[in-house]
Amino acid sequence: MTQSKGVGQAVTFWLPELLHPIQSDEGSTLIKSMSLPHLQTLLSKADVFSAKKATFHQQASYLFHQPECLPVASTMAATQITDYDSTAFWLRVEPLQMVADRDTLVLIPPQDLAITEAESKALISAFNAHFESDRVQLEYGSPQDWYLRIAQPIDIQTVPLEQAAYQSVDGLYPQGNAGTYWHQMMNEVQMLFYTHPVNEARREKGWPEINSIWIWGEGQVKADRLTPRDNACIWSEHPYLQGMAQLTNASAFEVPKNYQAWVESADKTQTQHHLIHLEPPYQTLQNSSKEEWQSFLLELEEQWFSELFKALRQKEITSLFIDLGNQKRYYLTPKHLKRFWRFKKSLTKV
Known part of the structure; x- marks a missing residue:
């Protein structure tokens, strides 16, 4: 050559x-x-x-x-969200499964769940309707890549999904001044998704449920960095x-x-x-x-x-x-x- x-x-x-x-x-x-x-x-x-x-x-x-x-969420959104705004504060929200293990929950990541586009968009629609009054709306990137766009930075520190995968989530929930709100949201989502037709169909087929979310990857891209x-x-x-x-x-x-x-x-x-x-x-x-x-x-x-x-x-x-x-x-x-x-x-x- x-x-x-x-x-x-x-x-x-x-x-x-x-x-x-x-x-x-x-x-x-x-x-x-x-x-x-x-x-x-x-x-x-x-x-x-x-x-x-x-x-x-x-x-x-x-x-x-x-x-x-x-910042993970903002960087990935740059190529997955059509009207991406680099000045916004972004969060990744990943659909996943929480499995009960004695007195704790273990996180099963989305790549193990074979989530379809139709399932993903149906769950996003349910989420957005439920949290409309909070003005918190998910944006679709791919079946397992969801995003939240926030106009101003918020005080939140999260654990990357790869560090939480297959682990007990005790002590891994969002921290910071906004941490409590997002933790409560994750609990609400578990109840919302449990009764959703997507998971009812999955249970009938013996498939793993998509019964929770993981919030992480927070940040705003700084051009000077x-x-x-x-x-x-x-x-x-x-x-x-x-x-x-x-x-x-x-x-x-x-x-x-x-x-x-x-x-x-x-x-x-x-x-x-x-x-x-x-x-x-x-x-x-x-x-x-x-x-x-x-x-x-x-x-x-x-x-x-x-x-x-x-x-x-x-x-x-x-x-x-x-x-x-x-x-x-x-x-x-x-x-x-x-x-x-x-x-x-x-x-x-x-």
């Missing part, structure tokens, strides 16, 4: 939690039995930096060179990353199926910096099997890591930054591949 001036000089390759399973004994044993030569070589020869534990959105903001984490990225591209289907691109004047595209397809697309952008964010074919690590994880790793080795290795060696990429969710980050330039004294190591040791 000849060098193409359209391919970015700096590539960040991000796949959150890909290597998280190797922290378990079973995952460590599985990874040792696999042949992933290009991934192993890249990580073995790279400069390694420790990464603090952070939420998805904190990591995304860091990897795209933002000085602080962009954004770092413009006019010469950068984000490759991701995730609305947070797409919204981040919009707010920072970067370009955003869907992720091509493999490296070669990405090169063809990136060649046309004429930008210098690329953040490639991949998502696994399964929803979460919690509901994936070891076979799915192994299969995905092998697919990545063939379609991405082998090609990234070749591109770096041929200087078609001048720097590569890799984050695979094992609380480490790896940085390489073509010179790093000449570190002959660094032998290929197991992924449990890089």
Whole structure:
């Protein structure tokens, strides 16, 4: 492959939690039995930096060179709400299931519920009718992405959904001067949704109920706290990353199926910096099997890591930054591949 001036000089390759399973004994044993030569070589020869534990959105903001984490609700609304207003204060409201467990409730996130567009819009309609007198109205982003737009900032501190998922919600409800109001609203919604035809139909079918909401992601975008990225591209289907691109004047595209397809697309952008964010074919690590994880790793080795290795060696990429969710980050330039004294190591040791 000849060098193409359209391919970015700096590539960040991000796949959150890909290597998280190797922290378990079973995952460590599985990874040792696999042949992933290009991934192993890249990580073995790279400069390694420790990464603090952070939420998805904190990591995304860091990897795209933002000085602080962009507000989740406002950033995602930028790409999901047609008449988005960057000056408003936004909250995310996610439909989900609360399951009784002895004397507490455990939160089951929306990705486990297979919520349809019709169900989602029916529940939003019921919510908006019920809270009309409060002038609190939900806006639809997707079946599991709902939003509240508030004209002025409010005093509220919330817990991100990813930290509350599959946990007891005791002690995790909204805090701040407005916290009590939103906690009461969440309780009212449970009663409202329980008797809704959507959940009556789900109970008849033996499906999990959509019987509650989780409020989080509060914030208002501050233009003076954004770092413009006019010469950068984000490759991701995730609305947070797409919204981040919009707010920072970067370009955003869907992720091509493999490296070669990405090169063809990136060649046309004429930008210098690329953040490639991949998502696994399964929803979460919690509901994936070891076979799915192994299969995905092998697919990545063939379609991405082998090609990234070749591109770096041929200087078609001048720097590569890799984050695979094992609380480490790896940085390489073509010179790093000449570190002959660094032998290929197991992924449990890089």
